[in-house]
Amino acid sequence: MSLATLEKYLPKDALFYVEKWLQPFPIEIRISRNRESKLGDYRYHPIKRCHQISVNYNLPPDLFFFVLSHEIAHLLVRVSFPRAQAHGPEWKNAYRELLLESVLVYQEDFQPLVEQFSTNPKANFSVSPEIVNYFRPQTNASSFDGLKSGNLFEFRQQRYQLLEKKKKRYLCRNVSTGKEYLFQACAEIKIVANDSR
Known part of the structure; x- marks a missing residue:
């Protein structure tokens, strides 16, 4: 899938950051069915020699970009620190940088939650009740x-x-x-x- 195809899933102006972050890497992005066990996934495919990211199709744009940024952080850490832990300090730093760089893309009322979360990013945002409640359907x-x-x-x-x-x-x-x-x-x-x- 081309990066431009992602635009309909993303908040306004988010594609700029996705292209900037992923431009130098061979990557396959897949929009997935709704998976209850996870919202997104990152893998490196050694045979194809490319990175693979999937994100559930049914996420609101801000959550889609939030999850995509999480997976892109995995890619960046895999490239720079191949032996790093999946959600270790290198990943936390990479995710924090992506969140803070792109914070203005998110809805204005969600931006403070992104900034708060970025102080110590967790592997699963479900440990942040504020973020879960923000996206919880009425x-x-x-x-x-x-x-x-x-x-x-x-x-x-x-x-x-x-x-x-x-x-x-x-x-x-x-x-x-x-x-x-x-x-x-x-x-x-x-x-x-x-x-x-």
Whole structure:
């Protein structure tokens, strides 16, 4: 796919940065179906001797560019530091530089969140409730705010009970199976009334 084809997925003026960052590299960019497990992906293809980036097609333009920048940071680190950890200090620095260089491309109300996130970029933006809430569709979904130990909620059509908060995540038990799971604070849940189950 040509870089110009990306323009319809990006915020206004973002293509300039994408072309600038990727211009010297052999690259294949793929617009992917909606994947629940990830929003984007970077790989180096040794046989084709090119970099490959995929980003989910259904992301809003600001999130698409945010994810694409994350994957481009992987490419830049792979080229400069082939043995670096996937989300180690080299990647954090590269991602920070890309975010700050292009911050004005984002919607004005999203720019402060990008700047805040860039102070210590994480591998997954879902650990940033502010960013998750910014992109969360206006639904009846709730989060763990206000839930107490013992409260029940539904997640992906399964019922869970909140056991306790562990640092930034929540330990919960699946009511049907008894298995315990850790949930991110920003997971979209549906609070249900407590009953005798």
